Amino acid sequence: MATLLAVVTTDADVAAPDLQALLAEVAETSFNSITVDGDTSTNDTLFALANAAAGGPALRPGDGGFAALREALLGVCESLAEQVVADAEGATKHFRVTVAGGRDDAEARLAARTVAVSPLVKTAVHGADPNWGRIVMALGRSGARFSLDRVRVTIAGTTVFEHGAPIDADLSAVVAALQQPRSEIDIDLGAGDGRGHAWGCDLTAGYVRINAEYTT
Known part of the structure; x- marks a missing residue:
């Protein structure tokens, strides 16, 4: 993850095990798909936090709301991951x-x-x-x-x-x-x-x- 602490938050209502599984899936094609120099850090971490403050129905794998959450999380994480390499040490491109x-x-x-x-x-x-x-x-x-x-x-x-x-x-x-x-x-x-x-x-x-x- 190129020496990074990343925190993504949502006000959706989603159970912790489901969010953890989703985060692992999304991380594979975003933060785990970037490289600056091939090295890692002891503190590379990606967090996802959900507080259900939106007051909507609980999202579960298989329903439309959960699919929308997946697309939103993937889009955010891929954008953030690309920004990491674009702003890497000494990088010009x-x-x-x-x-x-x-x-x-x-x-x-x-x-x-x-x-x-x-x-x-x-x-x-x-x-x-x-x-x-x-x-x-x-x-x-x-x-x-x-x-x-x-x-x-x-x-x-x-x-x-x-x-x-x-x-x-x-x-x-x-x-x-x-x-x-x-x-x-x-x-x-x-x-x-x-x-x-x-x-x-x-x-x-x-x-x-x-x-x-x-x-x-």
Whole structure:
């Protein structure tokens, strides 16, 4: 969670066990899907508090109100999580990695997180370098199962790698997009229906300076 204490509150009436289960589900695709440098903190914590002050009916899994609460909580947590990487130590830009075609969702999330945490990918984003090789390298060490000849890598809307080979594409638009504060990397593993995503930020000299000049 990138050294973070997060508290989300609601005035809905929801039982603690149900809210805990919902929070764990939402955390997996929000706060547990961000990376600044791959490290964690001893105090990384996400709280959800509900006081039923709205006076409405109790929300239970399976009913419409609980589904609405889930969507609201997911939206808030994903927005907060992305803000963490956008404001990370030394970061000048951030990116989202979206993986489709995994054997299952768990493998797709694993692939996305490995790409997002890769120092070589992070420095490529910092330098606005559409380096498909670094992305494929990270996929290869992720532990996700796939055949390289079925992988497709798209950066900022332009496909740069497909069927085991780079694509001869005009990369000027990709370079321009990577120079923006936020960019997208889309990957299709071609191995199934699993989906996952992760957010990361660039790795800069500023990050090294900040973490080299102080002690805790």
